[in-house]
Amino acid sequence: MSQRQTTTAGAPVPTNETSKTAGPRGPVLLEDYQLIEKLAHQNRERIPERTVHAKGWGLQGTFTVTNDITKYTRAKIFSEVGKKTEVLSRWSTVAGEAGAADAERDVRGFSLKFYTEEGNWDMVGNNTPVFFVRDAYKFPDFIRTQKRHPKTNLRSPEAMFDFWAGQPESVHQVTILMSDRGIPQNPTHMNGYGSHTFSMWNHEGTRYWVKFHFKTHQGHDYYTNEKAKELIGQTRESYQEDLWNMIEAGKHPKWTLKIQVMEEEQAASLDFNPFDVTKVWPHKDFPLIEVGELEMHTVPENYFQLVENAAYSPSNVVPGIGFSPDKMLQARVWSYADAHRYRLGTHYEALPANAPKAASVAHYHKDGAMRFFQNDTGNSNAYYEPNQYEDAPRPDPSVMEPPLKIDPEAYRYPQETEEVDFVQPRALYKDVLTDDERVRLHQNMAGAMAPCSDSVKERWYAVLERVHPDYAKGVREAVESAPALPVTDDTPVKAAE
Known part of the structure; x- marks a missing residue:
C-alpha cells in the first residue's frame, strides 16, 4: 500500500495534478497554498555550489587498522589493530562547475571523513602530493585563473600560464597535471594525499611530523587527451557511472593508508622546507609506514544529503592529530570551515553527513538560522561557560596538544623562487617519467598553452x-609543430607508481 502524500506540515494532500481555480478556465486562486509551496520550494532547491571542487562523487565505507602506530599518535582511531571506523568519501575535480565533465584534465580532490569515537577527523587532500602555491595569499588569485574570464566567460589558458610563470614553484604540480596522471580513469585509479605536512603526538607528548598517503589497490590507469575527448562526447558522468557500476557489481575499491614520519627536530636540518606544500619528502629518507586499509563499499541513499552536504575541513582533527607551520594548511584550517558556513549555514556540522556518529557533542553555540536540533546539554541554565553547574560541558585538559616548537628562520619560506624549487620537478622529469611519458607531457602541455600569447609562452x-x-x-x-601527432591507442595509459 502506498504512503499518503502530505504537505510539509503533515496535512494530507487531496491532489497533485491540478491547481485550485475560480472556475473551469481560471484564474488560479491565491489560497492554493500547496501550489505556492511547491513552486517556492523549487526556487530554493539549489544551494551555492562549491567555489572550487564543485563536481564531485562519493561513497561510504570503512577504515580498518592493520598496523600499530601508537608510538606516533594517541588518536583512538589508530588505537589497536583491527579497529574499524566508518568513512564518507568525496572525490572531485577542482576547476569545473557542478555540470562539468568528469574526465577533464584537472587535479582531483580526495577527501575522507572518519567518524571516530573522539569526533570527526577529515583528511582533505588531492590526488597529487604537492600543490601549485605555498602561500595562501596567492590561492584566490590562482583559483581565478582556473575559472572563467570576466569578459569572455571562457576558460583562459593565457591566465593560467601567466600565473604559473609568475609563481615558478608551481612547475612541480603543473608537470604532474600535464603528465599522464592528469586524467585518472576514475577516482578508484588514483592515490590520495594529505599533501600538507601534519603532526601527530603520542601519549607521552612527543610530536612527529607526518604526511598521509592513500595508495590505490586498483592500479594507476589514466586517459590520454584523445580518449578523454571521445569519452566526454559519449557521457559527462563517466566517474559517477563507473562508481555506481563498480559497487553494484560488488567490486569495492580499496586503498592502503601509509604515513611518512619525521622527528620534530629533523625539520630544521633538511636542505628543503618540509612544510612547503610544493615539495615532497624523499621516500628513501622517510619511508612509507603502513597504517590501515580503506574500503569504500556503499553508494549513499541520497546524493544531496550525504555528498553535496558533506563539509570537509582540515580543522576537523582529533586528539593525537594536529597541524604544522605549513602556510597553506594554516589558511585552509580557517577558510574551509568558513566556506561551509556560507554554503550550508551556521549549523552545517549538525547535518547528517557531518554530524559525529560516536562522540557526544556538547558545545555552547546557540540559535541562528536552521537551529533544528536540541543543544542544552540537559541543563537549560548552562548556556554559557564558565558556569556553576556540575553537569555542564567542560574543557578536557588531558587532550591538550604539546607546544609547537617553531624556529622562524629554520622554517622560513623563501620570498622569491630559489633553486630548491626546481630540484624535485627535475627529478620527476628526468628520473621518474619514461621517454614516452615525457613525449606525452610535452604534447599535453603544448596543447594546453597553444592559445597563449607569445610573451606568456616565453x-x-x-x-x-x-x-x-x-x-x-x-x-x-x-x-611549434602543432597540431601534435594523435595518440591512436585507445586503452588507458599505465603510469608508474
Whole structure:
C-alpha cells in the first residue's frame, strides 16, 4: 500500500495534478497554498555550489587498522589493530562547475571523513602530493585563473600560464597535471594525499611530523587527451557511472593508508622546507609506514544529503592529530570551515553527513538560522561557560596538544623562487617519467598553452628551462609543430607508481 502524500506540515494532500481555480478556465486562486509551496520550494532547491571542487562523487565505507602506530599518535582511531571506523568519501575535480565533465584534465580532490569515537577527523587532500602555491595569499588569485574570464566567460589558458610563470614553484604540480596522471580513469585509479605536512603526538607528548598517503589497490590507469575527448562526447558522468557500476557489481575499491614520519627536530636540518606544500619528502629518507586499509563499499541513499552536504575541513582533527607551520594548511584550517558556513549555514556540522556518529557533542553555540536540533546539554541554565553547574560541558585538559616548537628562520619560506624549487620537478622529469611519458607531457602541455600569447609562452619556457633544458626544448618543439601527432591507442595509459 502506498504512503499518503502530505504537505510539509503533515496535512494530507487531496491532489497533485491540478491547481485550485475560480472556475473551469481560471484564474488560479491565491489560497492554493500547496501550489505556492511547491513552486517556492523549487526556487530554493539549489544551494551555492562549491567555489572550487564543485563536481564531485562519493561513497561510504570503512577504515580498518592493520598496523600499530601508537608510538606516533594517541588518536583512538589508530588505537589497536583491527579497529574499524566508518568513512564518507568525496572525490572531485577542482576547476569545473557542478555540470562539468568528469574526465577533464584537472587535479582531483580526495577527501575522507572518519567518524571516530573522539569526533570527526577529515583528511582533505588531492590526488597529487604537492600543490601549485605555498602561500595562501596567492590561492584566490590562482583559483581565478582556473575559472572563467570576466569578459569572455571562457576558460583562459593565457591566465593560467601567466600565473604559473609568475609563481615558478608551481612547475612541480603543473608537470604532474600535464603528465599522464592528469586524467585518472576514475577516482578508484588514483592515490590520495594529505599533501600538507601534519603532526601527530603520542601519549607521552612527543610530536612527529607526518604526511598521509592513500595508495590505490586498483592500479594507476589514466586517459590520454584523445580518449578523454571521445569519452566526454559519449557521457559527462563517466566517474559517477563507473562508481555506481563498480559497487553494484560488488567490486569495492580499496586503498592502503601509509604515513611518512619525521622527528620534530629533523625539520630544521633538511636542505628543503618540509612544510612547503610544493615539495615532497624523499621516500628513501622517510619511508612509507603502513597504517590501515580503506574500503569504500556503499553508494549513499541520497546524493544531496550525504555528498553535496558533506563539509570537509582540515580543522576537523582529533586528539593525537594536529597541524604544522605549513602556510597553506594554516589558511585552509580557517577558510574551509568558513566556506561551509556560507554554503550550508551556521549549523552545517549538525547535518547528517557531518554530524559525529560516536562522540557526544556538547558545545555552547546557540540559535541562528536552521537551529533544528536540541543543544542544552540537559541543563537549560548552562548556556554559557564558565558556569556553576556540575553537569555542564567542560574543557578536557588531558587532550591538550604539546607546544609547537617553531624556529622562524629554520622554517622560513623563501620570498622569491630559489633553486630548491626546481630540484624535485627535475627529478620527476628526468628520473621518474619514461621517454614516452615525457613525449606525452610535452604534447599535453603544448596543447594546453597553444592559445597563449607569445610573451606568456616565453615566460613559461624560461621556467621549464630552469627545471631542465630538455623540458623547455620538448614543449617548445611540440608547440611549434602543432597540431601534435594523435595518440591512436585507445586503452588507458599505465603510469608508474
